[in-house]
Amino acid sequence: MxxxxxxxxxxxxxxxxxxxxxxxxxxxxxxxxxxxxxxxLEVQTGSDKGKTExxxxxxxxxxxxxxxxxxxxxxxxxRMHAEIRRxxxxxxxxxxxSTNGTFFDGERIKSVELAPGDGFQVGRSLVAFSVxxxxxxxxVTDRTRYGSIIGQSQALREIFSILDRVAPSDLxxxxxxxxxxxxxxxxxxxxxxxxxxxxxxxxxxxxxxxPTLLESELFGHEKGAFSGASQRHRGVFERADGGTIFFDxxxxxxIEFQAKFLRVLETGDVRRVGGESSFTVDVRVVAATNRDLExxxxxxxxxxxxxxxxxxxxxxxxxxxxxPEDIPLLADHFLNILAxxxxxxxxxxxxxxxxxxxxxxxxxxxQLRNVIEKAVAMCRGGAITAEYLRKELNFAGFPxxxxxxxxxxxxxxxxxxxxxxxxxxxxTVGTEIEDSEGEPIAFRDAKDTLVDKFERIYLENLxxxxxxxxxxxxxxxxxxxxxxxxxxKKHGLMADD
Ligand SMILES: Nc1ncnc2c1ncn2[C@@H]1O[C@H](COP(=O)(O)OP(=O)(O)OP(=O)(O)O)[C@@H](O)[C@H]1O
Numbered sequence: 001m002x003x004x005x006x007x008x009x010x011x012x013x014x015x016x017x018x019x020x021x022x023x024x025x026x027x028x029x030x031x032x033x034x035x036x037x038x039x040x041l042e043v044q045t046g047s048d049k050g051k052t053e054x055x056x057x058x059x060x061x062x063x064x065x066x067x068x069x070x071x072x073x074x075x076x077x078x079r080m081h082a083e084i085r086r087x088x089x090x091x092x093x094x095x096x097x098s099t100n101g102t103f104f105d106g107e108r109i110k111s112v113e114l115a116p117g118d119g120f121q122v123g124r125s126l127v128a129f130s131v132x133x134x135x136x137x138x139x140v141t142d143r144t145r146y147g148s149i150i151g152q153s154q155a156l157r158e159i160f161s162i163l164d165r166v167a168p169s170d171l172x173x174x175x176x177x178x179x180x181x182x183x184x185x186x187x188x189x190x191x192x193x194x195x196x197x198x199x200x201x202x203x204x205x206x207x208x209x210x211p212t213l214l215e216s217e218l219f220g221h222e223k224g225a226f227s228g229a230s231q232r233h234r235g236v237f238e239r240a241d242g243g244t245i246f247f248d249x250x251x252x253x254x255i256e257f258q259a260k261f262l263r264v265l266e267t268g269d270v271r272r273v274g275g276e277s278s279f280t281v282d283v284r285v286v287a288a289t290n291r292d293l294e295x296x297x298x299x300x301x302x303x304x305x306x307x308x309x310x311x312x313x314x315x316x317x318x319x320x321x322x323x324p325e326d327i328p329l330l331a332d333h334f335l336n337i338l339a340x341x342x343x344x345x346x347x348x349x350x351x352x353x354x355x356x357x358x359x360x361x362x363x364x365x366x367q368l369r370n371v372i373e374k375a376v377a378m379c380r381g382g383a384i385t386a387e388y389l390r391k392e393l394n395f396a397g398f399p400x401x402x403x404x405x406x407x408x409x410x411x412x413x414x415x416x417x418x419x420x421x422x423x424x425x426x427x428t429v430g431t432e433i434e435d436s437e438g439e440p441i442a443f444r445d446a447k448d449t450l451v452d453k454f455e456r457i458y459l460e461n462l463x464x465x466x467x468x469x470x471x472x473x474x475x476x477x478x479x480x481x482x483x484x485x486x487x488x489k490k491h492g493l494m495a496d497d
Contacts, residue, residue: 037131037132037133038054038055038056038131038132038133039054039055039056039060039084039086039091039129039130039131040052040053040054040055040129040130040131040132041053041054041055041060041062041070041084041127041128041129042127042128042130043070043072043125043126043127044119044125044126044127044128045124045125045126046072046074046076046123046124046125046126047073047074047075047125048072048073048074048125049125051070051072053069053070054132055069056168056169057069057168057195058085058086058168058169058170058195059083059084059085059086059195060083060084061080061082061083061096062077062081062082062083062084062122062127063077063078063079063080063081063082063096063098064077064078064079064081065079065080068080068081070127072122072123072125074122074123074124074125075123076100076123076124076125077098077100077122077123077125078096078098078099078100078123080096080098081095081096081098081102081122081123082094082095082096082098082102082120082122083096084114084129085282086169086170090113091113091114091115091129091131092111092112092113092114093109093111093112093113093114093120093129094110094111095108095109095110095111098122098123100123100124101123102120102121102122103120103121104118104120104121114129116129116130116131117129117130139161140154140157140158140161141157141160141161141164142157143157143160144157144329145160146159146160146163146164146189146193147185147188147189147192147193148185148188148189149182149185149186149189150326150329150330150333151323151326151329151330152325152326152329153318153323153324153325153326155318155322155323156323156326159186159315159317162313162315163186163189163190163193164193166190166313167189167190167192167193167194168193168194168195169194170194170284171312171313172265172284172285172286172287172309172310172311172312172313173187173190173285173286173287173312173313173314173315174250174286174287174288174289174293174310174311174313174314174315175187175286175287175288175289175314175315175317176288176289176290176291176292176293176314176315176316176317177288177290177315177316177317177318177319178290178319178364179290179363179364179366179479179480179483180363180364180365180366180367180478180479181317181318181319181320181364181365182317182364182365183248183288183317184203184246184248184288186286186315186317187201187203187244187246187286187288188201188246190244190286191243191244191246191284191286194244194284196242196243196244196284199240199241199242199243199244200239200240200241200242200243200244201240201243201244201246202236202239202240202243202244202245202246203245203246203248204217204218204236204245204246204247204248205248205249206247206248206249206250206251206252206253207248207249207252207482208249208482211254211256211257214253214254214257215257215260215273216229216233216235216272216273217235217236218235218236218237218261218264219235219237219238219264219270219271219272219273220232220233220234220235220237220238220270220272220273220275221233221235221272221273221274221275222272222273222274222275223274224274225272225273225274225275226273226274229273229274232272233272235270235272237264237270237281237283238270238272238279238281240281240283241281241282241283242282242283243283243284244283244284244285244286245283245284245285245286246286246287246288247285247286247287247288248287248288249288249289249290249482250287250288250289250293250310251289251290251291251293251296251301251302252289253302255300255301255302255303258302258303258306259303261306262303262305262306262309265285265306265309265310266309267280268280268281268282268283285310287310290483290486293307293311294307319361319364320361320364320365320368321359321360321361324357324358327353327356327357327368328353328357330365330368331348331353331356331368331372332348334368334369334372334373335348335372335376338369338372338373338376339376343381344376344380344381345376345381346375346376346379346380346381346382346383346384347382347383347384348383348384349383349384349385349386351385351386352383352384352385352386352388352389354386355386355389355390355393356368356371356389359393362458362477362478362479363477363478363479366478367478370478371389371392371393372384374392375388375389375392433446452491455487455490455491456491456493458477459473459477459484459487459488459491459493460493462476462477463488463493470484470485470488
């Protein structure tokens with residue numbers, strides 16, 4: 001390694017520009033506030049005439065029972081008479097087998113879709129239904145924890161604030177972020193903080209099934225529906241009824257299948273493969289992707305209507321290297337949970353912590369956890385030192401494994417280079433700030449170019465070291481094999497098939 005490319009660990013850290021996470025709620029940036037939809041019910045006739053209440057809940061129950069949300073004294077109203085359910089953008093009025101019935105447009109109904117401005121009748125009382133939308137400013141919370149998600153960076157605290165609002169609603173959520181950055185953990189926390197918490201949370205990896213199997217995996221199949229279908233199979237939607245489905249790697253879902261998927265999301269009606277009739281399910285959807293879905297939509301690899309249906313709330317979860325402030329808390333948390341007994345917990349020196357904060361973490365928090373797990377075993381009861389970590393993180397001797405040098409993304413010194421030494425080669429990647437026309441390059445574009453170059457060099461070298469063995473390369477890089485395949489394809493290092 002040349003002197004120039006030696007990392008300066010423990011030196012003063014220059015300020016790296018804080019990148020706000022992109023958080024959009026129903027297409028509006030969070031900075032414009034959070035649109036909160038409230039349902040308003042006004043009783044217009046009968047003994048409760050004039051009673052007006054607003055609700056934020058996904059299910060509003062009307063009846064004579066004091067446990068109902070809108071409690072009515074009209075003697076023709078049953079104890080649990082009817083309920084209004086929010087289903088994504090829609091609202092449904094459902095009669096709960098009341099004695100005197102629920103009426104809409106003069107007809108007794110079992111269930112009907114309600115639009116703002118509609119009126120309906122429970123027993124003899126007429127009720128007006130409306131929806132109000134308020135823009136609510138979302139302050140950044142002081143909390144450093146949301147369920148089991150830990151972090152104190154401004155990015156995470158903003159996300160905690162929005163989760164506070166979003167989790168109890170039934171809004172579908174799309175989380176974008178690199179592998180290992182905590183997308184599944186956020187999905188699980190959303191479920192745990194919703195009224196669905198006691199119902200199933202089912203994870204479905206869209207990249208794990210070929211297009212031909214997607215339908216039977218998601219919707220189930222009847223016995224004999226196709227050769228090999230020796231039993232009736234309950235699909236993911238059926239198993240998750242009442243709960244939440246987390247669709248991981250959503251960007252990988254076969255485009256042909258997306259129309260069917262969207263139909264089920266819109267209607268809640270599922271038909272098993274080979275089945276004669278359909279049944280209704282009620283699920284909330286949280287999805288994750290490490291690709292930019294908007295780009296996929298532009299490239300016509302992802303349906304726009306499905307994107308709009310799912311991305312009611314969209315988070316961009318920043319990679320760990322962009323939120324080093326989270327590392328001390330995360331390191332402490334992992335030391336606590338991984339050390340077992342207190343006296344087995346090694347100390348972490350300040351220099352060691354700074355080393356962790358200077359490192360680029362291609363495998364994000366998953367990799368941090370793995371490194372600490374190993375350190376706990378190796379340094380049992382002693383100290384985790386910067387020296388140990390440097391060795392450990394340099395173990396493969398590859399570029400990304402080097403702790404970050406101060407020359408990365410330093411706005412004041414734009415022409416500095418990131419020296420990457422691998423297999424005796426010195427690779428220099430410029431952090432250009434101007435294009436060939438002399439026009440400034442946006443921070444994001446410059447960073448993407450640099451990261452692309454880095455990914456390619458890193459993968460080429462690691463593959464070479466592992467004699468092109470993909471499994472070994474994924475293991476050394478501490479990334480998921482499927483993610484590695486995608487990166488290899490992206491950089492043309494592997495044939496498409
Ligand atoms: N903020 C956090 N606090 C505590 N643990 C975290 C945090 N973020 C991630 N983790 C832990 O890091 C590991 C990886 O997280 P997770 O599986 O949620 O990432 P992911 O983005 O879904 O990854 P992939 O894209 O590869 O599926 C898990 O063990 C998770 O518990």
